[in-house]
Amino acid sequence: MKNNIQVQTRDIAAIWEQQPLIISGPCSAETEEQVIKGAQDLAATGRVNIFRAGIWKPRTKPGMFEGVGAAGLPWLQKAKELTGLPIAIEVATSKQVALALAHDVDVLWIGARTTVNPFSVQEIADALRGVNVPVMIKNPINADIELWSGAMERISRANISKIGLIHRGFSSYGNTQYRNAPMWHLAIDMKLRYPDALMINDPSHICGRRDTLQAVMQKAADLDYDGLMIESHIDPDKAWSDAAQQITAARLKEILAEIQWRKEDANSASYRTALETIRQKINQLDDELLQLLSQRMQLAEEIAQYKKENNITILQSGRWSEVLENAIKTGAKKGLSKDFITRYFDAIHIESINHQKKIMDSRD
Ligand code: PEP
Ligand code: MN
Numbered sequence: 296m297k298n299n300i301q302v303q304t305r306d307i308a309a310i311w312e313q314q315p316l317i318i319s320g321p322c323s324a325e326t327e328e329q330v331i332k333g334a335q336d337l338a339a340t341g342r343v344n345i346f347r348a349g350i351w352k353p354r355t356k357p358g359m360f361e362g363v364g365a366a367g368l369p370w371l372q373k374a375k376e377l378t379g380l381p382i383a384i385e386v387a388t389s390k391q392v393a394l395a396l397a398h399d400v401d402v403l404w405i406g407a408r409t410t411v412n413p414f415s416v417q418e419i420a421d422a423l424r425g426v427n428v429p430v431m432i433k434n435p436i437n438a439d440i441e442l443w444s445g446a447m448e449r450i451s452r453a454n455i456s457k458i459g460l461i462h463r464g465f466s467s468y469g470n471t472q473y474r475n476a477p478m479w480h481l482a483i484d485m486k487l488r489y490p491d492a493l494m495i496n497d498p499s500h501i502c503g504r505r506d507t508l509q510a511v512m513q514k515a516a517d518l519d520y521d522g523l524m525i526e527s528h529i530d531p532d533k534a535w536s537d538a539a540q541q542i543t544a545a546r547l548k549e550i551l552a553e554i555q556w557r558k559e560d561a562n563s564a565s566y567r568t569a570l571e572t573i574r575q576k577i578n579q580l581d582d583e584l585l586q587l588l589s590q591r592m593q594l595a596e597e598i599a600q601y602k603k604e605n606n607i608t609i610l611q612s613g614r615w616s617e618v619l620e621n622a623i624k625t626g627a628k629k630g631l632s633k634d635f636i637t638r639y640f641d642a643i644h645i646e647s648i649n650h651q652k653k654i655m656d657s658r659d
Contacts, residue, residue, distance in 0.1 A: 306381065306401070307381050307401045307402065307428075307429055307457075308457070310344050310345065310381055311429055311457050313344050314521055314522065315516070315520070315521060315522045315523060315556055316344050316345070316459075316493060316495065316521060316522030316523075317342055317343050317344050317345075317522060317523055317551065318343070318344065318345040318346075318347050318383060318402075318522065318523070318524040319337050319343045319345075319347060319524070319525045319526070319527045319544070319547055320333055320334065320337065320346045320347035320348045320383075320526070320527060321333050321347075321348050321349070321526060321527065321528045321529075321534065321541065322349055322352075322499075322526045322528070322534060322536045322537035322540075322541060323348065323349040323350075323352055323360065323362055323363070323534070323535055323536045323537075324348040324349065324350055324362070324363055324367035324370060324371065325363065325534075325535050326370075327370040327373070329528075329529055330348060330367065330370040330371060330373075330374050331370065331373060331374050331377060332529050333346075333348075333374075333528065333529050333544070334346045334374035334375075334377070334378045334380055335374075335377065336527075336529060336543070336544035336545070337378075337380065337527060337544045337547070338378035338379070338380055339544065340544050340545075340547060340548040340551075342547070342548055342551045343380065343544075343547075344380075344381075345380060345381050345382070345383050345401070345402060346371075346374060346375070346378070346380040346381070346383070347382075347383045347404075347524060347526075348367070348371060348383075348384060349362055349384065349385050349536070350362050350363065350364060350365070350367045350371075350384050350385070350391075351364060351385065351387060351391055352385075352536055353387060353406055353408045353409070354536075359536075360535045360536055365394050368384075368394060368395070368398035368400070369398065371384070371398065371400065372398055372399055375399070375401075381401035381402060382399075382400050382401055382402070383400070383401065383402035383403070383404060383431070384400050384403065384404070385403075385404050385405070385409075386403045386405065386419060387405070387406060387408075387415060387419070388415070388419070389418050389419065389422035392419055392422040392423060393422065396426060396428065400428075401428070401429070402428065402429045402430070402431065402459075403423075403428060403430050403431070404430065404431035404432070404433060404459075404461060405419060405430065405431070405432045405433060405446060405450075406433055407433040407434060407435060407436045407463055407500070408436060409433075410432055410433055410434065410435040410436075410442060410443060410446045411435040411436060411439075411442055413442075413445060413446075416445070416446045416449045416450070417449055419450070420449040420450050420452065420453040420455075421453070423450070423453045423455060424453045425454075427455060427456055427457075428455070429455070429457035429458070429459065430450050430455050430457070430458055430459070431459035431460070431461050431493075431495065431524075432446050432447055432450060432458065432459070432460055432461065433461040433463050433497070434460070434462055434463055434464070434465065434481070434482070434485075436465065436466045436475075437465060437466060438465040438467075438476075438478055438481060440481050440484055440485060443460070443481075443485060444489075447460065447485075447489060447492065457493075458489075458492045458493070459493040459494075459495050459521075459522070460482070460486070460489065460492050460493065460494050460495065461495045461496075461497050461524055462477070462481075462482035462485075462494065462495065462496050462497060462501075462515075462520075463475060463497035463499075463500040463501060464476055464477045464478070464500055464501035465477075465478050465481070472507065473501055473502060473503065473507075474500060474501065474502060474503025474540070475500055475501050475503070476501075477501050477511065477514075478579070479514070479518065479571060479572075479575050480571075480572045480575035480576050480579070482494060483518065483568050483571060483572045483575070484572065486568070487568070493521040493522055494520050494521050494522075495520065495521060495522040495523060495524050496511070496512065496515035496522075496523050496524070497523070497524045497525075498511035498512050498515070498525060499524070499525055499526040499537070499540045499541070500526075500537075500540070502540060503537075503539060503540050504539050504540055505531075505539070505540060505541075505542055508525065508540075508542065508550065509550050509553065509554070512525070512550065512554050513554055513555065516554050516555060516556045516557065517557065517567070518567070518568055518571055519557075519564045519567070519568060525542070525547060526540055526542075527541055527542055527543060527544055527546075527547050528541040528542075528543070529543070529544075531543060588646075591643070591647070592646060592647060592650045595647040595651050596650050596651065596653070596654050598651065599650070599651035599652075599653075599654035599655055600654055602651070602655070603654060603655050609648055609651045609655060610648070615644060618640065619636075619637065619640050622636050622640050623636050623637070
């Protein structure tokens, strides 16, 4: 078994060097025909380097399609035989690793729901000891870069030399235009920590829909990513999982033709990623400031309710001078001018009074 792997590892080594590395295929292997036609359509684009398909699918709720399981592995072998495309699947247990290797799978990836669990990642790492197959590690579903980094270290300690990091976005609470918020700065931080690993963007799981894929792919190209993993399907609307985000091979070819991969020197690339990291952090802080301001106004409304019940006026000037004085003192220690603090707190005060007034004026 290991001898076979050695032969394939040599082949995959050359492919691993190709940039940008384009990985595509269905979210799930469904039928033999769907796998084979899917791989043939992708091979015909001339743009795809690796064929992916999910065999075991970790689903959020029970009772959904959980993948065809090991029965799909011979379909992938056949697809490889017919197209020459190396194959990649997701593994979550040592048993799945053994089955994948026994069926000549060329690249393994660890899914977002597995990266969060150090026991599972260690189990996979132990199963990989002595087999130098390329492994890609998706970011964990929660925005914890240390978990991602821990998984990376567990796999590299198993002497895996070809490691890819797949950025598929993070679960976030609340409405956003994304299925999984990209939080680009986290992926950029990982790229800076592990410059030898490939950084691959997965726009499909970030977007969760087709119409925004291209913009996310272009952004990844602008940020000097090494490759893309995009879900594709012979008949996307009829896919058994993730139907809304899959595209046909023909559409993939069109989008890829439009993506601009900048060729630039290392200096300007690192300047751009550094700038983008800082911008993303600023966006994150601005979001948090707005969340906090909104929470602050909710508290003001709660207070207004008490004032109303006890017939107290909104404006308590003694209390406000105290808040402002404290803020000026704290601001000075943190390098914020008195003038700025005064204007900022005046604006907060006015907004707070308006919120309180709304409660006072309401009839109940
Ligand atoms: C997938 O690639 O189909 C998948 C299950 O992705 P993730 O682990 O990113 O949710
Ligand atoms: Mn999927």
